[in-house]
Amino acid sequence: MDKEQSNFPKDFFKQFKSKEDFQSFFSSLYKEGVEEMLKAEMDEHLGYEKHSAEGRNSGNSRNGSYPKKVKTESLGDMVLNIPRDRKSDFEPQLIPKGQRMSDKLEEAIIGMYSRGMTTSDISEQVKEAYGVDVSEGTISNVTNKIIEHVKEWQNRPLEQVYFTVWMDGIVLKVKQNGKYINKCIYLVIGLKKDGIKEILGMWMAETESASFWMSVLTDLKARGVEDILIACTDNLKGFTDAIKGVFPDTVTQLCIVHQIRNSCKYVVWKDRKSFCADLKEVYAAPNRDAAEHALTGLSDKWEHKYKHAISSWKTNWDNLTNYFDYPLELRKIIYTTNTIENVNRGIRKYIKTKVQFTDDMSAQKAVYLALMNIERKWNATMHNWGLVLHQFLTIFESRCRL
Template identity: 25%
Template sequence: MLSVVKEDGSTATGSLIDDIVREGARRMLAAALEAEVDQYIAELTGERDDKGRRLVVRNGHHRPRQVTTAAGAVEVTAPRVNDKRVDAETGERKRFSSKILAPWCRKSPKVTEVLPLLYLHGLSGGDFVPALEEFLGSAAGLSGPTVNRLTKQWQADHTAFQARDLSDVDYVYVWADGVHPKVRLGQAHSCVLVLMGVRADGRKELIALAEGLRESTESWADLLRDCRRRGMRDPALVAGDGAMGLWNALAEVFPEARHQRCWVHKTRNVMNALPQSAQPGAKKALQEIYNAEDRDHAAKAIKDFAKIYGAKWPKAVKKITDDEDELLAFYDFPAEHWPRFVSGEFALIDLAVRP
């Protein structure tokens, strides 16, 4: 399913990239706030009382707070500063005020546009600074050396993520997507190829991502081969949009994996091939397929759909009948997981069990 970031910072489904965004936003914002406070205290290290004690020191952290982003709530735990200095004119205590957090809160929807680019380009120095300013809303609280230090820190994190061993993880389900961020940062056709996996214990996590063309078999094959080299085994089922170059690559690199076409995207394709007057009835007929009690009933619902709409709109029907096996693959897996594949929300709560 293609996830294009819209003007408001949301995605078409809000399901795949959101978890990447939330966790990445939390980690990056936490590191930036810590660096901002470190810099603030370092600049005032010479401020001392008559006994030589520093007037500006760290004082733990504030209580966690939720900051709303386009991808959902992100928990922020900002560092606390104990500033004992007194303003000579007003007589009031001076206070540390983050130059990052307030602007970031106001501009938080940008996170869904920028964060994929930060991953995509490996947090490279050339792209990082403008992306950081977009991400944080302002880099005013960070000096050049601090930005360089954060860049190196995140580059190390990114390198470790891209090289980590996958041999000890059993990904039962994998969701593949091609994400086109709105913010280009000089890249005319940037696309992030994303693999999200669900472990055998039901935990969902980002597996890998890379720059590429979503329609290109070779782009997907390069990403899959890298995962194979790092020890990843064939998943039981891979879900995604039928228009991607993923499927030929998957057959080459992970030939034992079953294929599941995305119903959200498929429904949209069918509706586009029908006149508006026929769409409500057709949508209900498609629901009869993917909400069927079992695979046999779903197959019968496909025949009914073809019988009703095939004479007038054969192209719309062909979109379903040509991909029947891939559309109904999820029926061979535990029934409690079926709604997740139908909705496009690849977030399993229950234990994922290989059939």
């Protein structure tokens, strides 16, 4: 291929004594070119060129220009003169109104924010990587755009049926009325009929309660969910009643892992190994009858010493043992809320530098971005899905609605 001939004279570049000189020239050239293109946009908008006789009775005309600071990917900050018209309805396409930096840079800022970087860290990183000074306030404004995505995502339509949902909350420190308090972000993950998990939404309140969970479930129903086959939850008082109040046919399975932890906190360290071995005979039993027999043995041996460690098993026995009604493959899916606890760990990993949040919005932004990063990896069906799907279809028949 022949080398293209330069349009510049041979000695043109000799006038530049340094890289900075050339960059200054190139910036001026770029500025001039963009401003001429903007003027051409104005000509097209008005329908006539400047000083043309056609504009005398057009009903609109040029009205000078205003300076606007923009951020370019290679030349840093630049002040451009943006033309305006008397009707103020000129919308430049080259430099849209309200746009102050390139989309690529905005995406980079949001990407860094989603990975737990603070606004000051992002400001320093942008300066180093792009050579652009971006204030922490600007970064906050950029990331605030995420809230619109959060609203759209939170109100999107959902599937009619979820085979399983896991429900739990994560507690964060959020500033309110001048002091930092604990606030709970409620999360729901659903297993779809294609075997892939989906985060159904997040809701925020000061404390985790059964009444608020009912409002969460009502929201799911309003967004199109007609049935949930099995719900796996922690042992929050009233949780099962809240679920039944919205989805009366749903089977509720209390998380066995939560229950084990709750029991062990009443047992002193020297007895814990022996107690846990006996407790395993209960939850790892082959069927409900064997589990009930093991619970009787556990009670006879330990209840006189650790009454509270055993009483909740008896009180919640029906909802703790529903998983015994299903094949082993389904039991592995529904006996614990580990699915959602893994998500909570993922959230904490992404927000580990943000131990406190200045307001609800900043907490929601951070959690939403963490959730999107986590969910992006959920692109494969659940293990052994063909067999699991067959079991769901056999047990729940028409409720699956494939």
